[in-house]
Amino acid sequence: MSDLFYDAAPNATRVAPEREPERQYPEKPEAITLFGTCVVDLFFPEAGLDAIRLLEREGVRVHFPQEQSCCGQPAWTSGYREEAKAVARAQLDILDRSGLPVVVPSGSCAGMFRHHYRALFDDEPDTLKRVEALAERTFELTEFLLKVCRVQLADRGTPSKIALHTSCSARREMNTHLHARELLQQLESVERVDHDHESECCGFGGTFSVRMPEVSGAMVKDKTRSLMDSGAVEMVTADGGCLMNINGSLEKQKESFRGRHLASFLWERINGASEGEVA
């Protein structure tokens, strides 16, 4: 029987990593770098701008390096490791220039910095040190507002019922899905309603949505149905990918129900109405 193991590498067995201890948060920094993410950049820029405003309101100076582009996720999840790595390296270089904490208005892109860059650079010990440092100082927006800024939101909007969609990355990778809930709880006149199968994926999955449009389409249809059936007047989410998927599907279905980014929702609530800086 030993010939069955002819090619086997002995002692190569992997044990699952220890459970991560609860994240310890630093004091509020003076300045941060906002990593906008490519989806927000092109399709939801007002959400990025509202994130900047929310952060500035907390007295945090926001840097937005103009050299930033995409975190590398699309290629990484498609199996194109080298291409993903090149793009990741470019972002790493840009973010390391200031070394400031990085705030990301999207769970899955934050998850790239926090988790997947390690896998991308596991063969480069020196880069891996920089990657570890980046993981340490990366925060998803709602996490940063709640846990680092300890934000207090005074609601100035009219009573409203909303549904919250938390991305799978926020829920399972970043453990930040409860932060958005807590932020919404601070808003006096906002009622968050549960929707059916809330923890289930919206079906986006990056290139999954175009590689498997049948399955992805069925998933997003179910998600939009349960959001509309929840009794909410709109949906909020802190992830650009999910937002593009859910809103795109709603528009295709000719439904008037829409979702929007949590940053924009929060900014509007604490100001009574949205400011019109967007061109």
Next chain:
Amino acid sequence: MNQRIPVTELAPDFRGRAEEALADGQLRNNFRVAMDSLMTKRANAFPDADEREGLRELGNRLKAGALSRLPDLLEQLEQKLTENGVKVHWAETVEEANDLVHGIIEARKGRQVVKGKSMVSEEMEMNDYLAERGIECLESDMGEYIVQLDNEKPSHIIMPAIHKNARQVSKLFHEKLGEPETEDVNQLIQIGRRTLRRKFMDADVGVSGVNFAIAETGTLLLVENEGNGRMSTTAPPVHIAVTGIEKVVPNLRDVVPLVSLLTRSALGQPITTYVNLISGPRKPDELDGPEEVHLVLLDNGRTGAFADAQMRQTLNCIRCGACMNHCPVYTRVGGHTYGEVYPGPIGKIITPHMAGLDKVPDHPSASSLCGACGEVCPVKIPIPELLQRLRQENVKDPEQPQQVKGGGAKYSRTERWIWRGWQMLNTRPGLYRSFLWAATRFRALAPKKAGPWTENHSAPVPARRSLHDLAARHLDNNGGRPS
């Protein structure tokens, strides 16, 4: 008597089969209802999250520990089983395994086989193999019996007939067995039971799977809820157990937490109705039990997974099915869509090693990487991570040496160039900003159709200005543009 099973007149590829499944409202409802119930049962079986996570960590370490000594444990298992009077056989391929099983049956001139539930025997397509050689092989697990009767394959690894509801089963029993129609589940079970009882007594050979093979004592452990496992392994004069080489564990102590993880993750049970510990054939002073017990240990590509540290984790699997119960893709398309023995997330990571990635090129892509499977896996297999790894193997240059059987199946020069272009765009800030500028200024020219995306979505239209623009303007107004 040819009862060739791949009956399923389904589309040839995953996407085609998925489309058919998605159009079947009854099927989708059956799966949704069943999976919801299983998710609730599992959640209720682990009321304490800390205890659950601690147990999962223990399960992971126990299986990883066993795998790290796999060759030694298998040798010890063989030795102990032999001492206990169990004949141990090794098979590298399913053909070898079938040949071995057939040989054992032929030596006893057996014509009737009764089978407890065994996914490895499904891997072997043992029923077909034996049927072609004039041996009748009857499934005795209720779900397996139902799918066999309907000339189907299992759609779930622990609930083979989960794609059918009571009405569909009733109709099947009426057509095939001439029984009066009833939607009362208990009555349906009684019908199956009556048919099967006689078969247990008549069978020449009983076949079963194995949940854990214990090296220290030479014991085969089998969990089940219907008693058919016990009947199949004790009533006929010969018992043949078939299992994969990864099922070996060092000792009975390790089995306790693993069984607890298995039964709670699978059906939310604290323990199954039956836990069979099989330690050899009938002894001279004993009144019952089989005269012969055989164990066939099957490789079928498992050593390929074993040889790679990352993919070795696939072999942690204890076959509870929790990953499929929690999978939003499986819930919608059902088990048959996967077109292979093992469906769902575990199927997607284990089938490539058995059949080759080129046989299942769409499997790694059939996931949104939502992570629900990895979150519930009782032995902490990082399923999303392994799917991502398989995606990399899938697009490798087929001319290069492959690390997974059939790797490079999705290699496309065009797609690689697209990603190279994407890389260039995202590593050259000037180019990226020009792209943003053009995409936002000429947004009216955005295509109305964007490939498969616009099948489910409206065409994406870029904003009037990019965040790069808005942020620069905003930060300029706010006293300087730091960067």
